[in-house]
Amino acid sequence: MTYTTTPDGTRIAYQVQGDGAPLVLLAGQANNHRWWNSVRADFHSVRSTLTLDYRGTGDSDKPDTAHSTELFAQDVVAVLDDLGIDRADVYGTSMGGRVAQQLAARHPHRVNSLILGCTSPGGPHSVERDNDVRRALAQPRPEAARQALLELMYTPRWLAEHPGPHHTLGDPDMPAHSRRHHLSAGNRHDAWDLLPSIGAPTLVLHGTDDLLNPTANAPLLADRIPDARLHLIPGARHAYFEEARTLSGRLVLDFLAAPPRRS
Template sequence: MPQATASDGTRIAYQVRGEGQPVVLLAGQSNNHTWWDPIRADFAATYRTITLDWRGTGDSGKPDEVYTTAGFADDVVAVLDDLGLDRAHIYGTSMGGRVAQWLAINHPERVGALILGCTSPGAAHGHERSQAIRRALADPAKTDRVLLELMYTPDWLARNPGPYHVLGDASMPAYAKGRHLVASNRHDAWDGLPGITAPTLVLHGGDDIFSPAANAQLLAERIPGARVEVIAGARHAYFHEFRSVASPAALAFLGAQDRA
């Protein structure tokens, strides 16, 4: 598996599938590239898809040091550099959407089109999940079930017994999970959002309470020219359960930018 070298020497594993214009797909907190496995083919049929294992996950290095969403964005740039790519479309979901914000803010020349999925500008200005959800997630005996119910509708879960790809990288060291949580919780891109110049689409599930759906309009109002599409009935993993709506919406947006 190819690996890029980050500015601090950490090795960042990445994966490439498909041909065409490059699209980087960024996973959620404490997850590796397999987050995208159920729907990656939707994009790889048209685009050269690039995923990576966040530091602390998968086959990437796992330094026990402070992680930040801006630092994760720098790791993505290291992957682009290793591939010899000056520019790529970026589609980030959940924490990956937070990282995508920093890519567009700090590295605007590297970002073509930007898609922000089920994400927020950060706790300081965004809409946060309830304390009841935080308490439920803090119980190790219930974490996976609570996460699944936040990700998917009951009907979908009843019809799809797994395996699931959004419950985190089971091989992560405990310290790395903690570092990811702190990085995501400390994210605050509010001041930089108005400076984003990339064409932007904001996607969100209308019934998402993990990253409340109100964040979608907040981001769209903060980023110049951004469009927002809220998928009715979808929860946090809208991109998977509602792929018949979400993937075409994302592909239509990317295609329009390629033709512009």
């Protein structure tokens, strides 16, 4: 485990694996780097992977102060600076995709290529999950809420064949204040006005059966970011990158090998 300290004094834990040009992997809301455990090695044939524990998760500090996706992006920059990496390819899923939007728009000189997975622009232009999903996640019994989240992440067939452990359900060791700050950061994200300024070649990925972050957000992002590519993965839910890892991993590596030139 390696650490860097951000300008506001927060210690951020980060992890580097593999060899080659760096691919930054950004996890979902209230999750640490273990979100990527099952798939990060898929990239190591040609890339090293760089993950971090968001502030409030994993081995990073957990300050009781306001968080935002812009602040998380600044933390990524601090890690890149600590490693002496001027530019990197960035792959963010779920809230990590929102952080990646901030990173690519506000720190364009740090991002070579951008992959946005199962994410949204946030704000009034995004498509929100419906009330049935909200009620399922807000059930008073923790085990029932956890099961509802599992079924939003994965198909029943995949769950039957992969009983766990599952690393996409949130960091179980987060303190309550960190969970609140992560929820607030996700809810307050609105990159709509920033998206047209993204200059990095961009690939948008999403499962067609994603109800947690509705699939309709994918074409919104692809249409808003100049020259972005869109690929929908049939039958996949929110954790498409894990359940459909063979297809999604190949799509990512193919895109990174030959990103389109901007027109």
